[in-house]
Amino acid sequence: MSADVAVDLGAGRSVRGLRADGVAVFRGVPYAAAPVGAGRFEEPRPAAWSGEWDARACGPTAPQGRTEVPGLPDLSVLVGPGWLPGAEYLTVDVWTPDPGAGGLPVMVFVHGGSFTGGTGSAPGYDGSGFARDGVVLVTLNYRVGVPGFLRLPGAPDNRGLRDQILALGWVRDHVARFGGDPENVTVFGESAGALSVGALLAAAPAGLVRRAISQSGGASHALTPAQADRVTAAVAGQLGVPATVAAFAGLPDEALVEAVAHVSASGLDLAVDGVRDPLMGLSRFGPVVDGELLTGQPVEAVRAGTADGVDLLVGANRDEMNLYLVALPSPPVTEPMLRAAAARLHPGPQELIDAYRAAGRGVTPGEVLSALGTDYMFAVPTARLAEAHADRPGGTWRYEFAWRSPAADGRLGACHGVELPFVFGLVGRIDTGVLGIPGTDPDVLALAGATHAAWVAFARDGDPGWPRFTADRPAVRRLDVAGSLTLAADGPERALWRGVR
The missing domain is CATH 3.40.50.1820 (Alpha/Beta hydrolase fold, catalytic domain)
Structure with a gap:
């Protein structure tokens, strides 16, 4: 049996989740404004909703391809159901043993999916086990594919990474209301999520995380601007539009997802200017050395002291x-x-x-x-x-x-x-x-x-x-x-x- 449970977030906001088997779960809580139209290629902005948010069911996921493909193994345990359409997909899911507790360790999971898919709501990321052991577990969605990681003139680079940083800020500001300690936050991720953790060690503001776990990643996989520009040219060519924010803003998400699939399957060579492909062809999308968040490979920033x-x-x-x-x-x-x-x-x-x-x-x-x-x-x-x-x-x-x-x-x-x-x-x-x-x-x-x-x-x-x-x-x-x-x-x-x- 489950029962409703509510948490007051302050400033006229609350969320309503479900409690069952000693764990309270809140799903699909927005941490950022919905990325629509030209906003898909802008800096993320904090969510501005008010009132009570119904967090009793999974929310939408970032635009992405299908995960159930005839003839291919079922990978939904790792990557989720694929694209569940809806504007409000920059969200977090929260599991806690007791919203009324205090000082519990917090873990924030960044999902994988080759920077082109995935969701924090995948069945393999259910946080009940962590909550039963006294941890507040948070998973998050972020922009992937073209909106998240395509280098586009006129738009900030690494938008998906910027989403993750904003989500960590939401955790810092709100996790105490779920029983967590904002001074004891561990960010962890697997695959593209682990590469994101590596990038966050270089790019996230000091004080957002106390600990970090990288599962099957590292911090040596950022694309050079020239490599990222090669991907941009391929995507724009597939779409038949100039590589500008204005041109991309008018395209539907379906077209962007289709372009990602085409470029990912095209065999595009990212060995540019004598630099090998750091993603080994497993993805054409990922963090880029932008001179702002990432001034080089994240591992070198860690070596210099950013972590x-x-x-x-x-x-x-x-x-x-x-x-x-x-x-x-x-x-x-x-x-x-x-x-x-x-x-x-x-x-x-x-x-x-x-x-x-x-x-x-x-x-x-x-x-x-x-x-x-x-x-x-x-x-x-x-x-x-x-x-x-x-x-x-x-x-x-x-x-x-x-x-x-x-x-x-x-x-x-x-x-x-x-x-x-x-x-x-x-x-x-x-x-x-x-x-x-x-x-x-x-x-x-x-x-x-x-x-x-x-x-x-x-x-x-x-x-x-x-x-x-x-x-x-x-x-x-x-x-x-x-x-x-x-x-x-x-x-x-x-x-x-x-x-x-």
Whole structure:
């Protein structure tokens, strides 16, 4: 049974949510004005509604493509239902054990989705488990695709990132009314959400967050202006309009979503002026070095001190790219395809391939390609972020999620996104779909409990339960059934990425 519960936000505003099983949930609460027309390409503005907001059901999502596609696996647990139309989609969902409490740790989750899709309301981000453990959990929506991240003359860059910053400001101003401590906020995210966390460490105003968690991201993936301009030219060409705010403002959201899909599938090469594609072709949209929020790669800003005083937990999964090469339909990888892919990532492709095979990181071309992509996109940037912050004020912790899913005859492994149900305490509670996580296995349930507890502990007091990562003692916790600690997570093959950008 559920019952209505209301929270007074002050200034003539209140929200009405639902309480059930000891958790109060408020969904679709606007933190920003609806982005419509030309406003889709403007700086976000605080929401200006008044009265009582009905927050008892999920709200709309950002304009994006479909997630249910015939012939493709169901990824809705990770990315949500796709586009649920509605103007008021710049919203937060809030889970709390008790709106009348005070001083509870706060966690704010930034969803993934290649910067072109996703929603904080996806079933895999249900915050009930965190709330039951005494955390106020907030998820947020932000602009994606063309409105969020296309570099457009006359519009501020990184609009989706600006949305996230405004949402964090909303949390600071209002979370105490949900029982949370605005001085103890942990921002965390996975995939594009983790890249967003990396960017926020460089761009967010000081004091908005106390801690941060990057799951399968890093802080080395911002596009150069020239790379972003190449995407802009492709999108404008697809739409048949000039690359101006005035021209784009008159287009419907449906046209912008279709253009994103076309450009994403076009094979557009973002290697420009000798700079490799930092997103490895997994997306054509993302944060850009704009000279304002981001003056360079976020990892360099962290190294210079922009995240001083922030406790940082970073990690990646052992077999990230298996989600793309095993779970999703893709042609068999041949040796020539492997060499061509390696050449796009590294100046010494054959040396790289040989080193990965010698290190036991794969035998078949597909296995080696997965290992190369995992390291280039996820593991090596994660290590760089940990190293950049290790000697700065604020603790640094690092993990590697190594539990291997039995899906696809065991070939899926510790793929991209598989840690999310463990983190959110949802193993055995929801259908994990393509991730294939057995919800009744005692060892798996124990790992899920330990992983979730580590995130809660980190948010509460800044200690996930294993030693810090430092320059002279690079401790990395392996999150699997064995639960080992290693000082040598990065084998000799990863040393070949040193200096490669």
